[in-house]
Amino acid sequence: MAYLMTETGAELLQDVKRFCELEVYKQSTQWDREGHASEQVLQMLREMGYYSLTIPETYGGLGLEAVDIAAVLEEMAKADAGLAVSIAGSNLALRAVLAGGTEEQKEEICGRIAEGQIGAFCLTEAEAGSDALNTKTRAVKLADGSWELTGTKQFITNGSTADFYVVAAVIEGEIKPQLFLVDAETAGLTFGTPEEKLGIRSCDTCEVQLNGCRVSADALVGGGAKSVLAALNEGRALMAAMAVGTAQRAMEEAMKYGKERKQFGKAITENQAIQFRLADMQIKIEAARQLTAHVLQKMDAGMDFSTEAAMAKAFAADTAIEVTGSAMDVFGGYGFMTHFPAEKLLRDARVFQIIEGTGEMQRSVVAAHLLKEGRR
Ligand SMILES: Cc1cc2nc3c(=O)[nH]c(=O)nc-3n(C[C@H](O)[C@H](O)[C@H](O)COP(=O)(O)OP(=O)(O)OC[C@H]3O[C@@H](n4cnc5c(N)ncnc54)[C@H](O)[C@@H]3O)c2cc1C
Incomplete structure (x- = not known):
């Protein structure tokens, strides 16, 4: 089963499938080993508009429904989760601007993304992880109304490759952070070395350092913490879809391998134990997908979806771990070897x-x- 999509979304999904078949599946293992995706494919992602999927129609976007976007990201994650996370990282920056930005900021950022630029969302710091609003980065207002930003952000997706940054920083005298737009060319903006990661190794993740970065008075994005939370809520629903994509790939790889692998004179999938294992994997995947679809429908209907987004993200992430672990079991010892697909998916x-x-x-x-609701 899949998401119930619009016609435009379904056509786009076919394009993404073709793109992944041609450009992603064959190279993804190599990117994983090298710790980065090929420049050429990253450029293609920009040029083909995969970072622009979430631009609203009012700002020149395709006017896709949330379900369509999720289906496309699921497909991308199925081919390579790192590429999908890069798109999601840029999308967080966009969503924060859409949540609290001025009309000028929204038009500027949507325009830049439509032209192939990408963003990075800089919230996490050494002391602000789960406690996400415990921001230490400071924003000082200068005499001419411009801002000076100083601080260090951790684990930033697209950290060294973004064209613009949406940075959380606390204004002197305030407690909660505000968001600021920082251009990649800003003096004083530097990056750490790429993080050596366990997974999603095709994706750029690094520290972003703001060493007294001067940005203009109109770089302040409105909404502060509210815009941060709005971006994260939407982002979580899309992350759930990507976890589903990773799990779906693992199930399909396990099924393919299981049909080919012979023990005791027959394919291992002829054993009911393996068949039930595959069925359980698919049941969990579909449950995660439909929970995600429910969030996306509420999002499209303009309803509050924050609790459901958290449920879907938690459930889909746990499902991805369970299903990729099951896939490894189906692969037996080969699942543990890096020249088979199961271990990368896990x-x-x-x-x-x-x-x-x-x-x-x-x-x-x-x-x-x-x-709060006292629900039983
Ligand atoms: C690959 C990758 C990419 C990322 N990209 C970005 C990005 O683009 N932008 C960005 O801003 N951030 C990004 N992050 C950061 C990510 O959002 C944080 O790592 C995450 O929120 C957890 O924060 P932490 O790592 O500081 O863990 P901590 O907050 O230190 O948590 C450590 C453990 O303690 C638990 N814990 C903490 N507080 C509580 C509590 N109150 N109750 C129960 N348990 C608790 C946590 O659940 C966790 O198990 C990225 C992270 C990774 C790994």
Whole structure:
């Protein structure tokens, strides 16, 4: 089963499938080994508009529904989760601007992304991880109204490759952070060395350092913490879709391998134990996908979806770990070897339990809602 999509979304999905068949599946193992994707494919992603999927129609976007976008990202994650996470990282920056930016900022950022530029969302710091608003980066207002930003951001997706940055920083005298737009060319903006990661190794992740970066008065994005949370809520729903994609790939790889692998004179998939294992994998995947679809429908309907987004992200991330682990079991000893696909999928899946809020943080959102609503 799949998401129920619009016609435009379904056509786009076919394009993405073709693109992944031609450019991604064959190279993804090599990117994993080298720790980065090929420049050429990253450029193609920009030029083909995969970073622009979430631009609203009012700002020149395709006017896709959230379900369409999720289906495309699921497909991309199925081929290579790192590429999908890069798109999601840029999307977070865009969503934050759409949530609280001025009309000029929205038009500027949507225009830049439509032209092939990408963003990075800089929230996490050494002391601000799960406690995401415990920002230490400072914004000082200068006499001419411009801002000076100083601080260090950790684990930033597209950290060294973005064209613009949406940075959380606290204005002197305030407690909660505000968001600022920082151009990649800004003096004083530097980057750490690329992080050596367990999974999603095709994706650029690094520290972003702001050493007294001067930005103009109109770089301040409105909404502060509210814009941060709005971006994260939407981001979590898309992360859930990507976790589903990674799990779906693992199930399909396990099924393919299981049909070919012979033990005791027959394919291992002829054993009911293996068949039930595959069926359980697909049942969990579909449950995660449909929980995600429910969030996306609420999003499109303009309803509050924050609790459901946390549920979907937690469930899909756990499902991705369980399913990729099951795939490894089906592969037996070969699953442990790096020249078979199972181990990379398990490593890639692990990020979904951390990025954009750990499993515990998603459960905190759900529990807070339960206790407030008193739901039985
Ligand atoms: C590959 C990757 C890409 C990322 N990209 C970005 C990005 O683009 N932009 C960005 O801003 N950030 C990014 N992050 C950061 C990510 O959002 C944080 O790593 C995540 O929110 C967890 O924060 P932390 O790593 O500081 O863990 P911590 O907050 O230190 O958590 C450590 C452990 O303690 C638990 N814990 C903490 N507080 C509580 C509590 N109150 N109750 C119960 N358990 C608790 C956590 O669940 C976790 O298990 C990225 C991370 C990764 C791994």
